[in-house]
Structures are given as C-alpha cells and as structure tokens.
Amino acid sequence: MEKIESPASKIKEEFEEHLKVNNIAGIRNIAEMYYPADVAEAIKDFKIKDLILILRFLPTEDSAEIFTYLDNTVQEEIIDQYTSVEIRELFDEIFTDDVVEILEELPANIVKKILKATTPESRLDINHILNYDDDTAGSIMSVDFLILNTGQTVKEAISTIQKQKDDVENVTDFFVVDELNNLKGYVDIRTLFFSDGDSSVETIMKDRVVYAYTTTDQEEVINQFKKYGLNNLPIINSENKLVGIITVDDVIEVIDEEVTEDIHKMAGIAPIEDTYFKTSVWKMVRSRIFSLLFLMLSATITQVIITVFISIYIKASPRQADDWNPNDFVTILLAPLITVLSSTSGIAGGQSSTMLVRAISLNEVQSRDFGRVMWKELRVGLICGTIVSVTNILRMIIVYAIQFEGNLDEKILWFTISTLTVSMFLSIVVSKLIGGTLPIIAKVCKLDPAAVTTPIVTTIIDILSATAFFSIGLAFINQI
CATH class of the missing domain: 3.10.580.10 (CBS-domain)
Incomplete structure (x- = not known):
C-alpha cells in the first residue's frame, strides 16, 4: 500500500521563493491551494519573523485556521509578538472549543495576554468551558453552534x-x-x-x-x-x-488521546498530555521510572525462587561445599540475577519503542528527527539508569542481608552487587537508545514500526544485556 506524502516540503519551497520578493499575491495563492494543516506543517520551522509575515499577508480567516494547526511553542511566539488588535481579530475567527484547547497548552502570561485582547463575550464563553472538569463532555464541547x-x-x-x-x-x-x-x-x-x-x-x-x-x-x-x-x-x-x-472532529481528537493513554499504560508509562518533543526529559523520566522500579523490585521474587532451587540442587549434588571454588560461588550468585536484569532492561526498551511507535503514527516524529530522539532517549536513559541502579544496590544489600543473616563481609557478594548494578545501568541506557531509534529505522526502511519493533527490540536487548552481564561478571571474577 502506497503512502500519501505530505506536500509540506513543496509548500515550504514555494513560500520561500515568494518571501524573497515579498510577493503577497503569491503567498495568498499558496494558502488557498492547500489545506491549512499542510500549510502549518510547511511553515512551522520558519524563522518566527517570516512565519508572522506570512500570517499577516493572509486574510485573517485563513491565518486563524493555519494558526490552530501550529505547535504550541510556535503559537506562543506568535502571540508574544502580535498586537492586541491582531490577537482579537485572530481569535474572533477561531471556534471557542479550539480557543480553549489552545489556552490550556500555553503559559499563563500568554493566556493572560489573549484573554485581555478578546471581547467580553468571548471571555465569557471561554471561561464557561474552562470551568468544566477535564475528561468531561463539557470540557470539549463547542458553544459555537446554531x-x-x-x-x-x-x-x-x-x-x-x-x-x-x-x-x-x-x-x-x-x-x-x-x-x-x-x-x-x-x-x-x-x-x-x-x-x-x-x-x-x-x-x-x-x-x-x-x-x-x-x-x-x-x-x-x-x-x-x-x-x-x-x-x-x-x-x-x-x-x-x-x-x-x-x-465528530472533537471526538476523533479525544479518541486519539484515549488510545495514546491506553497504549502508554500498557507499556508502563504514566499518561502524558504533550507530544513527544514537547514533553521535557524530567517529565518523561517521571512517567517511566515508577514502572521500572516496580518491575525490578517485583523481580526479586523470581530471584528468590531461583536461589531457593539452586540451594536445593546444591544439597542434592554429590560434590561437597569444600570442593567449590570462589568462581563457582560467583556463578551461583549471578545466575538468579539475569531475570532481574532482562525484565528491567526489557521494559526500559519497551517503553521507548512504544512511545516512539505511537509518536510516529501521530506524525509527531519524522525520520529526520533521528538525532533529536537519540539525544532525548540518551538523557532519559542516563537518569532512569542511575535511579534504578542506586535502588538496586539497596535492594541487593537487603536481600543478601536476609539470605546470609547479616554477614555482608564477603568480597564475592559485593562483586555480585557491582556486576548487576553496572550491567543494569548500561542495559537501561542502551535499551532506551535501541527502543527509541529502531522505530525510526523501521520507518526509513519502509517497514511498519508497530509490527517489527517489539520482537526485534526484545531480542536485541536480551542478547546485549545477557552478554554485558556475564562479561562484566567475568571481569569481576578475575579480580577475586
């Protein structure tokens, strides 16, 4: 099935040509030829002075419709430079429910400037909708109806x-x-x-x-x-x-939001209202970290079960404890930990891949954003990895204190804790990078990111985390 390409790049080139010579008629013709959503996509990366110039060249009705499709950061810059008269004329052409949606995403100082410029009747309608609780029909309804x-x-x-x-x-x-x-x-x-x-x-x-x-x-x-x-x-x-x-247009937007929220929840991500790039690194960390910590802590149960059965096998073994060397003990201590590592790094990568697949499907992320995604996921991975690793040290100390009745003087125990902690930090960082970038690579290769990402991400993360874990463990064993 062929994908219909957006004409945004073509529109952008045409606008640039007409801007060079201040061809107002040409700019207006372009705006009339294409859908406002495509025009907004074409001009969103323009310098703010050029973008505002285009909007001022257009009839207010056209510029208002294009304005509603622009990112909130761009809308904020436009309002910041618009006069009160321009703001009033602009928002008089926008339906009240769309105005409310815009205001909810803008900072307080910009909202204040908009409300100050609008007519008393418009302010009354806006405040009427804003008084309703989020996620209710009143908060998304339109009062501009006949x-x-x-x-x-x-x-x-x-x-x-x-x-x-x-x-x-x-x-x-x-x-x-x-x-x-x-x-x-x-x-x-x-x-x-x-x-x-x-x-x-x-x-x-x-x-x-x-x-x-x-x-x-x-x-x-x-x-x-x-x-x-x-x-x-x-x-x-x-x-x-x-x-x-x-x-029905309002409902489609709500459906997108509800579906996104459900998809994120299934991947262990707390609901995020903003788009991928509008969400700050810290907000993204907060949305993911609790699921990571919960999964790591709950994996302790699996670790304990494996440890118990290993103890049973050891007792049933014809070899005596005196025959065991330090490397054998390290291996016995490391084996139960691989499940903790694989599950934690797996969900770390799954969170990133799920968020990126959804962002790509909503056109929030494009192929050209590969570098931006890598940089963002790297920072999220470093912070999440640090928090989870520190928590893991405390978890391991408690588990070993119980298992060995408070005797934590053995060097082997601390080598084991170090092995898992270092491996977990590296695995989470790498998992975030892989999970974040693989959907974009799939899109570039003209594959369905949703279909290919999950199995590939899971396989790669399992291979890399296991390899890193036992390699680091081997390095520590050689120091004993």
Whole structure:
C-alpha cells in the first residue's frame, strides 16, 4: 500500500521563493491551494519573523485556521509578538472549543495576554468551558453552534442558517429547543430544504435525540458516537438546557488521546498530555521510572525462587561445599540475577519503542528527527539508569542481608552487587537508545514500526544485556 506524502516540503519551497520578493499575491495563492494543516506543517520551522509575515499577508480567516494547526511553542511566539488588535481579530475567527484547547497548552502570561485582547463575550464563553472538569463532555464541547426554535417555520429556519452559517461549527444537523432552551429534537439540512416553507420546524423534527450531560465522561461520549453513528451530539446541563454540542472532529481528537493513554499504560508509562518533543526529559523520566522500579523490585521474587532451587540442587549434588571454588560461588550468585536484569532492561526498551511507535503514527516524529530522539532517549536513559541502579544496590544489600543473616563481609557478594548494578545501568541506557531509534529505522526502511519493533527490540536487548552481564561478571571474577 502506497503512502500519501505530505506536500509540506513543496509548500515550504514555494513560500520561500515568494518571501524573497515579498510577493503577497503569491503567498495568498499558496494558502488557498492547500489545506491549512499542510500549510502549518510547511511553515512551522520558519524563522518566527517570516512565519508572522506570512500570517499577516493572509486574510485573517485563513491565518486563524493555519494558526490552530501550529505547535504550541510556535503559537506562543506568535502571540508574544502580535498586537492586541491582531490577537482579537485572530481569535474572533477561531471556534471557542479550539480557543480553549489552545489556552490550556500555553503559559499563563500568554493566556493572560489573549484573554485581555478578546471581547467580553468571548471571555465569557471561554471561561464557561474552562470551568468544566477535564475528561468531561463539557470540557470539549463547542458553544459555537446554531439552534432552531420549535416555533419557527421552515422558511425562517433556513433564513437563520444562511445568516449564521459562517459563525457556527456545524451546518448539517440542527438541534431544536423550545422558548426555555429545553432540547426538543433535531432536524437535518436535507429535511429542512425539502420541506414546505410554511411548515413548522416542530412538525418535521425528530424528537428521539441522543444527548449527553456536561458532566458525562469523555469515554462515554465516544461510546455514544460509535453506538449511534452520530455526527454531532447535543450537550445539556443539569437543568436539561442545551449548552453546547460535540462534533465528530472533537471526538476523533479525544479518541486519539484515549488510545495514546491506553497504549502508554500498557507499556508502563504514566499518561502524558504533550507530544513527544514537547514533553521535557524530567517529565518523561517521571512517567517511566515508577514502572521500572516496580518491575525490578517485583523481580526479586523470581530471584528468590531461583536461589531457593539452586540451594536445593546444591544439597542434592554429590560434590561437597569444600570442593567449590570462589568462581563457582560467583556463578551461583549471578545466575538468579539475569531475570532481574532482562525484565528491567526489557521494559526500559519497551517503553521507548512504544512511545516512539505511537509518536510516529501521530506524525509527531519524522525520520529526520533521528538525532533529536537519540539525544532525548540518551538523557532519559542516563537518569532512569542511575535511579534504578542506586535502588538496586539497596535492594541487593537487603536481600543478601536476609539470605546470609547479616554477614555482608564477603568480597564475592559485593562483586555480585557491582556486576548487576553496572550491567543494569548500561542495559537501561542502551535499551532506551535501541527502543527509541529502531522505530525510526523501521520507518526509513519502509517497514511498519508497530509490527517489527517489539520482537526485534526484545531480542536485541536480551542478547546485549545477557552478554554485558556475564562479561562484566567475568571481569569481576578475575579480580577475586
């Protein structure tokens, strides 16, 4: 199956040519020829002065739509340099639910500048949505929608639609309310235009309407869209008043977020709201470290089980303890630890590969980002490796203190602890690098990163961690 390539690179070249000669007409023609999402992708890496110049050359309606597709860091720079008038004109063209989504990702000083520049009516609508809890229908609904009244005729309803068509997000299905704003039904555009102009809207509307409350969980909203095949869902408050709608576009965004969250959780990653490159190294470490520590500590159970059975085998062996040399004891001590190492390094690599596969599928990471990903995963690996290794030293001291009844004077025990600790640190760092870069390599080779990454990452990490572990152990044995 051939992949449709984004025209972003072509758009970028055309913009650069027109910018050199300040060809306003040419820039406007480009913006009209391509989708706003593609234009945003093409200009996102421009110098901020050139990017702002392009937006200023375009009609406000076009620049506003392109603005919504830009990264939050770019949006922040634009707002920082825009005048109050430009900000007000820009945000007047953006639907309120999209404005709220933008504001939630920007720093407080930029949000303050935006709210100060917007009209009182816009601020009221924005604050109305912001008051709802995250992950509820109220937090993602749009208040820019058109309502019809039960007392209107079809002719009056069509006139209302024609007047307000540019100010609302949806012009295919219309919800009908009574004089008290109670939701009564809905009517689609086709029914309206093929009905008699003097008929009452109430007589042609469908009164069996699916709805949700402002406090309904987002996942339940998604289920309603799936179950009933909806394009739009009306949202009512506790008094059954119509206060907003959720469109299928809004639901697609929520589905992406929910799927990403579930995928991350399965890989032992705490939910992260930002994209891969917007997430700081420390935030990424915090999202991964607890699963790593939990798995390492829980692997102690496997270590103890193997140790117990090794002791049983030794007792059943015809060889006497006096016949054992130090190397034999080191081998016996090392054997149970390989499971701790392989499981910990395995999940470390799995976390990185899962996050990168998902980021690639959402177009957050491109092939050209190989170096940036390596640098980020290296730093995450170094920090995670240090934390896990230090914790492992404490864990091993406790385990051996119990196993050998507090006698930790034997040099062999400390060689064993050192072997696992050094191996674990190196394995976690390497696992993060492999897990982070292999999905990109798979994409470059035109392979499906999701299909090939997991088995290859697991195999490579197992081989490297086992080799490193026993090689370091061998080096320590030679020092005894």
